[in-house]
Amino acid sequence: MRMELANATGKEKSRILEEFIAATGYHEKSAIRVLNHQPAPTSRQVRQRRPLYDEAARSAMIVLWEASDRVCGKCLKALLPVLLPALERNGHLKLEEEIRHKTLSMSAATIDRLLRMPRHSSRAKKPRIVPEPKRQIKMRTFAD
Structure with a gap:
C-alpha cells in the first residue's frame, strides 16, 4: 500500500x-x-569485540580432547587441571603461559563450542544394519 x-x-x-x-x-x-514511514533495512549485527580464544588455544584444546579420549566439555573441564600438567611433564604438549592460563580458565560451554568442528568432522557414519526378513527367522513354539 x-x-x-x-x-x-x-x-x-x-x-x-x-x-x-x-x-x-x-x-x-x-x-x-x-x-x-520507510522501514529501516535490517542489517547483520557486527561483533564489536575480538574473540577471547585464538587458534593456539583451540589447537591446544583439541590435543587435550584427543588425549582424554574425546570426552564431553564438562568432563574435559574437570580433567584439565590433571591432564594438562601430565601432558606437559611427558613432553606431549608445550604451551606458553598465556595459552595455558586461557586453556585452564575456559568454561565447559566454550570448550564444546571450540570443539564443534573437529567433533563433527571426526564422526564416521555408521553402516546401516538391515535386519533379515521375519520369515527367515525360525521361532520355536510350544505347539511343535
Missing part, C-alpha cells in the same frame, strides 16, 4: 487511506505515519 500511496494523486490517496483505516482500525494520523 505504501507504493500505491506514493504514486497516487490526491483523491486516490484519501481513498487508500480510508481503506487502510477501515481494514486496520488505526486512527487517521497513526495510519498516515505508518504508511509514510
